[in-house]
Amino acid sequence: MEDLEKNFSKLSCSTVETTISEAPAERGAEARPQHADGGASAEVQVAQPVERIMLLVFCGIPGSGKTTLADRLRQNGWVIISQDTLGSREACIDAAAAALGDKRRVAIDRTNIDEYQRAHWIRLGKQRGLSRQQIAVMLFQAHPDVCCDRVMSRRGHPTLGPNKKSLGIVRKFAQSFQQPREEEGFGKMFVCRDALRQTFPALM
Numbered sequence: 001m002e003d004l005e006k007n008f009s010k011l012s013c014s015t016v017e018t019t020i021s022e023a024p025a026e027r028g029a030e031a032r033p034q035h036a037d038g039g040a041s042a043e044v045q046v047a048q049p050v051e052r053i054m055l056l057v058f059c060g061i062p063g064s065g066k067t068t069l070a071d072r073l074r075q076n077g078w079v080i081i082s083q084d085t086l087g088s089r090e091a092c093i094d095a096a097a098a099a100l101g102d103k104r105r106v107a108i109d110r111t112n113i114d115e116y117q118r119a120h121w122i123r124l125g126k127q128r129g130l131s132r133q134q135i136a137v138m139l140f141q142a143h144p145d146v147c148c149d150r151v152m153s154r155r156g157h158p159t160l161g162p163n164k165k166s167l168g169i170v171r172k173f174a175q176s177f178q179q180p181r182e183e184e185g186f187g188k189m190f191v192c193r194d195a196l197r198q199t200f201p202a203l204m
């Protein structure tokens with residue numbers, strides 16, 4: 001348990017929404033170049049609009065709130081790609097590729113606990129023509145003990161029912177968890193601590 005908590009403590013983040021790449025200019029800001037004599041040029045440079053996030057990769061252990069947030073995003077027009085429903089990563093990739101091809105916003109509802117697993121979705125986004133700023137990760141923060149309690153209270157879950165085997169899986173995932181990093185290729189990282197009440201204006 002001590003090793004588990006030490007590993008999970010790496011998930012701390014000071015902000016709910018963090019831009020990983022360089023922050024864009026303030027929305028609506030204007031820059032007016034100066035001539036050599038100090039006068040303002042007639043040319044006005046306006047900050048480019050922030051690109052809309054089209055692919056959101058969930059990252060969290062079982063019971064951390066992924067499906068709860070997915071239900072909220074679905075109500076706001078997102079296509080939810082769930083491995084619990086589709087059964088395999090390959091099926092999820094095919095479904096996500098089709099939705100992105102239709103210009104739909106896509107959220108990947110699976111654990112994606114390490115860089116290798118997340119790389120599949122970044123690669124897919126690039127193949128579908130998305131920029132880095134259009135690909136984001138949602139990091140779910142919930143203590144493993146809380147996640148275990150939630151798993152044990154589930155009814156009718158397709159993969160992890162309320163039993164000791166499921167508790168072992170949750171703790172194994174927590175021990176293996178790798179926090180998302182800037183170098184992976186995400187343009188923005190969101191941190192979810194309360195999937196039921198927390199709001200994310202950029203996603204809704």
